[in-house]
Amino acid sequence: MIDDSRPIFQQIAERVEGDILDETLKEESQVPSTNEFAAFYRINPATAAKGINLLVDEGILYKRRGIGMFVAPGARESVLKKRREQFYEQYVRPLTIEARKLGIDGTQLAGLIQRSAVDTEGSMAP
Amino acid sequence: MTAGTANVIETRNLTRRYRDQLALDNVDLDIAGGRIYGLLGRNGAGKTTLMSILTAQGFESSGEVRVFGEHPFENDRVLRRLCFVRESQKYPDDFTAANAFASAGLLYPNWDAGFAASLAEEFSIPVKRRLKKLSRGQLSAVGVVLGLASRADITFFDEPYLGLDAVARQIFYDRLVEDFAEHPRTIMLSSHLIDEVALLLEHVIVIDSGRIVLNDDAENIRGSAVTITGTADVVEAFIAGYPVLHREALGSLVSATVEQRLDDAGRREAAELGLQLTPVSLQQLIVRKTLQADGAEKPSGTAATDSLEAFR
16 A cells, blocks of 8 residues: 555555545545554554645645544645646656556557557546 | 643763663753653663663763653652553562453553553453463553553553553554544654564654664654665665765665655656665664664674574
8 A cells, every 4th residue: 555665655645645636535525543654554543643734735635623634625626636737747758658658659558548548438536 | 841842851961870881871852741752662662761760770870861841750740641561570479450440540641441451351351360370461461451540641661561462562553543632642662573663653763782773753754764675786876975874785776765855857867777766664664773773883883683693
């Protein structure tokens, strides 16, 4: 679940973002507490808190004093924006490099992407 | 010392000599309260010696020790706030687990008898049987219950799980995280099962041959090293200037572990050069750092395979 390549708090933040993206966590709904995250992922509570606070700083979550953490209005839109910006670096570039290694040129790659888009249509939530 | 911000433990030039052997060699530590610390290192590195001195069950040869700002020796103000769970804890001969828990209730101001009872049940400890007759694993479980339910301001667990199976160890880790979240305090856990405890630790202290070789927040350590694999000349060009912890060759392939945090640009460059990047686990990193520290002392690197074994 958690890998060694990056700080855990970052991975926790990304998981929460993922839940917001696929609307497991809806806007204005309450997010599990830091201690619940710590127990679920079996990580140090301070680390879980750091991940959650990162999202608070980015305005994706907000704190209601004495009640807990909630998903901010417009959170999904800002996560989408951030992820779209990362999409090229994270997915498209490595894909192109691997394709070149295999002798697949740009046109063929575009064709494959088109085919995959058709194949997977409707297989995931929007 | 002032409450809240001050360190709960401080040592300066702490040294312990057994005849001609240095068990602790000028150890300087500042332990801030309210965190889970991992005290990691090989067998015989000095972990138990350090924890014994901090709990006044052993003595320094020289240097300074302060626990809650005072020397712990025969100091009840300090000692009643400490709980030390040793790898092989000794109990009075006719003691049962129930007796041990009852004594703990008298000893530790924050003792939670209900928590102890539920833990004992979860670990299937026969509380009315004499401790002498318990299995090694059951005896370790008794120690774990004492350590958790004491809720002492500082709890030391020294390799608490001899004989505990994977399921029982997981119960220990889960209850530790849960209870720590509810009742924050200082925990110092020594372990050689580093990968198992890595995610629980907020701060990591690695000791080797009595010296501190690594002392940093777990999150800073995570991702601070990476293994780079590829064709020898490409790898060597890429890692030029990076501190190399380890290097292995297989034919024309080289796999080098460097102590270097790669940013996105670095990762992209590696990918475009056809290099493969593999994360280095905390355990691997500590093994490498320890071997490096050992290597600095001994001219020949013959201890390498032994050291790797000691961590398994």
